[in-house]
Amino acid sequence: MTVRLAARLVIGTAALGFLAGCAGSSGGGDVAGRAGSGGHGDEVANDAAASTGTDLVIYGCTPAGLTAAITAKSRGRSVVLLCRDGHVGGMTTNGLGWADTGNHAAIGGMARRFYREVKAHYEAVGFKGVATSQSKTEGEEDAMWVFEPKVAEAIYTRWLKDASIEPVFNAKLRLETSAVQKTNGTIASIEMLNGIRYSGRMFVDATYEGDLMAMAGITFTTGREANSVYGETYNGVQTANADQHNFELNIDPYVKPGDRSSGLVPLIEAGPPAQDGTGDKRIQAYNFRLCMTQDPAIRAPLPKPADYNPWTYELLGRYLDAGWRHKFRKFDPIPNHKTDTNNYGAISTDFIGGNYDYPTAGYERRQQIFDAHKSYQAGLLWFMQNDPRVPADVRASMAEWGLCKDEFVDNGNWPREMYVREARRMVSDFVMTERHLEGRLPTPRSVGLGSYTMDSHNVQRYVNADGFARNEGDIQIHLDRTYEISYDAIVPRATESTNLFVPVALSASHIAYGSIRMEPVFMILGQSVGEAAVLAIEKKIRVQDVPYDTLASRLRAKGQLIDPVGGKYVPSGT
Numbered sequence: 001m002t003v004r005l006a007a008r009l010v011i012g013t014a015a016l017g018f019l020a021g022c023a024g025s026s027g028g029g030d031v032a033g034r035a036g037s038g039g040h041g042d043e044v045a046n047d048a049a050a051s052t053g054t055d056l057v058i059y060g061c062t063p064a065g066l067t068a069a070i071t072a073k074s075r076g077r078s079v080v081l082l083c084r085d086g087h088v089g090g091m092t093t094n095g096l097g098w099a100d101t102g103n104h105a106a107i108g109g110m111a112r113r114f115y116r117e118v119k120a121h122y123e124a125v126g127f128k129g130v131a132t133s134q135s136k137t138e139g140e141e142d143a144m145w146v147f148e149p150k151v152a153e154a155i156y157t158r159w160l161k162d163a164s165i166e167p168v169f170n171a172k173l174r175l176e177t178s179a180v181q182k183t184n185g186t187i188a189s190i191e192m193l194n195g196i197r198y199s200g201r202m203f204v205d206a207t208y209e210g211d212l213m214a215m216a217g218i219t220f221t222t223g224r225e226a227n228s229v230y231g232e233t234y235n236g237v238q239t240a241n242a243d244q245h246n247f248e249l250n251i252d253p254y255v256k257p258g259d260r261s262s263g264l265v266p267l268i269e270a271g272p273p274a275q276d277g278t279g280d281k282r283i284q285a286y287n288f289r290l291c292m293t294q295d296p297a298i299r300a301p302l303p304k305p306a307d308y309n310p311w312t313y314e315l316l317g318r319y320l321d322a323g324w325r326h327k328f329r330k331f332d333p334i335p336n337h338k339t340d341t342n343n344y345g346a347i348s349t350d351f352i353g354g355n356y357d358y359p360t361a362g363y364e365r366r367q368q369i370f371d372a373h374k375s376y377q378a379g380l381l382w383f384m385q386n387d388p389r390v391p392a393d394v395r396a397s398m399a400e401w402g403l404c405k406d407e408f409v410d411n412g413n414w415p416r417e418m419y420v421r422e423a424r425r426m427v428s429d430f431v432m433t434e435r436h437l438e439g440r441l442p443t444p445r446s447v448g449l450g451s452y453t454m455d456s457h458n459v460q461r462y463v464n465a466d467g468f469a470r471n472e473g474d475i476q477i478h479l480d481r482t483y484e485i486s487y488d489a490i491v492p493r494a495t496e497s498t499n500l501f502v503p504v505a506l507s508a509s510h511i512a513y514g515s516i517r518m519e520p521v522f523m524i525l526g527q528s529v530g531e532a533a534v535l536a537i538e539k540k541i542r543v544q545d546v547p548y549d550t551l552a553s554r555l556r557a558k559g560q561l562i563d564p565v566g567g568k569y570v571p572s573g574t
Contacts, residue, residue, distance in 0.1 A: 057200035062090035064503040064526030065206030071530025082171040093153040094417040095289030098332035098340035100518040102451035108561035111523035115143035127335035202533040210424030210505030220424040224510040226279035230433040236277040247346040250468040265314040271462030284457040285350035295337040299402035305375040359423035428507035430488035446484030446562040447528035498542035501529040
């Protein structure tokens with residue numbers, strides 16, 4: 001079956017209307033939508049026969065999905081690995097090459113193996129353009145923490161080949177609850193858009209969005225909880241704490257400066273936000289982690305969106321007029337004169353407010369949001385390079401940059417996936433909160449460690465009481481410890497499912513998830529899920545009843561780190 005996209009959001013003149021439509025969204029969407037999602041291409045019928053009696057069915061080819069599959073296969077179990085598009089690796093292979101590692105000492109098991117193999121690769125072939133200090137590795141370390149997207153994908157592809165796992169590509173779950181056949185809490189099978197069903201003993205939702213979890217009827221949440229829900233400090237609306245990635249100058253947001261009746265320029269809400277600590281359904285901003293270069297030998301021009309409209313960037317123009325010159329500054333260097341380009345400052349690659357209904361939307365709506373983010377980000381860079389409104393010094397500085405000819409070669413050198421930093425999050429019997437991360441509450445039954453800053457990108461842009469543009473939602477709370485991640489946070493309530501694992505859209509509050517959501521942690525949790533699934537199959541028990549002592553013993557034997565460690569925290573950027 002082939003599905004053609006029927007709708008596309010125009011970001012130029014429609015940007016203001018788009019944001020206005022999302023501002024009050026509850027996170028709902030066309031759940032039954034069936035068009036392609038996130039730029040992954042059209043749905044293609046797969047010739048593989050439906051699986052019958054497979055031990056482990058994994059939906060999602062993120063790092064968690066890969067490590068879960070390889071771990072289970074290494075224990076002699078049959079595995080089906082279902083990928084929504086034609087590639088593996090999630091954000092690790094889609095531009096996030098400046099790894100958000102936190103404390104290196106907290107990374108073990110297959111995750112550590114990945115970064116060791118990155119180092120081995122570059123030691124074998126050599127690399128240019130990254131100083132030792134910038135590569136975030138020191139002579140005594142056995143791993144390297146920055147890499148090119150194509151190198152990451154090559155490592156993962158080899159891992160799967162060595163494990164004799166052949167992914168099923170272009171397999172998208174039908175986003176209807178009837179796609180999941182379940183009896184008394186036990187999932188029997190799941191159905192793809194092309195009509196193929198996959199049955200198994202155990203299932204893993206390894207997607208960033210938590211689609212399988214949701215279609216299986218598992219309780220989830222989106223957005224930000226109020227601080228009062230879990231006794232937190234940094235959840236909910238955060239105007240007082242949003243002192244980073246915010247406006248350093250007072251910028252008038254009105255169409256006619258000083259005239260409130262003239263309306264607002266694009267990409268800003270009227271405000272004001274709700275009271276600090278109040279919960280809402282807004283989502284921290286997404287972007288693309290572009291792989292860029294100044295090297296003429298591999299530089300490809302940045303694309304100009306077909307719907308480019310300089311008015312979309314009027315607020316940025318005024319910011320530049322006022323003297324702001326920090327530009328982006330998150331062109332983090334990775335090998336061979338390339339970057340992992342991330343958001344920086346008040347107006348940057350994050351499309352603030354453009355994703356509110358993404359988490360629970362259907363494929364068609366998600367494609368619209370994907371297209372809008374691409375149009376916004378490509379248009380922003382085009383504006384900075386070419387628009388006469390932009391000061392000459394800024395244009396000259398930005399003109400040196402382009403995409404990389406040898407990355408994402410089947411997608412116009414643009415990443416295939418948008419950085420979905422947060423979408424659905426499961427609500428299980430145990431919820432990871434900031435109090436667990438900070439050590440104020442104990443975390444039972446550890447299956448992995450985290451250490452990164454509790455981090456949220458901005459969530460909304462508004463007009464403050466003085467009539468100036470401000471951002472809200474950015475939180476960066478440094479943790480001075482490693483913390484445990486509970487097994488109970490990656491399995492649902494037993495009343496909802498007894499054979500499902502959720503290592504990515506796991507049970508955590510918004511602010512706790514802001515630290516847990518790092519790619520190394522997903523690799524860690526995927527490996528732990530693989531071991532737990534094998535144990536559940538061996539003992540013919542519910543996932544909730546997996547004997548923790550046995551699981552912990554197996555994890556430690558495989559180099560997984562589940563006990564708090566010391567070591568040096570390495571700051572990065574998410």
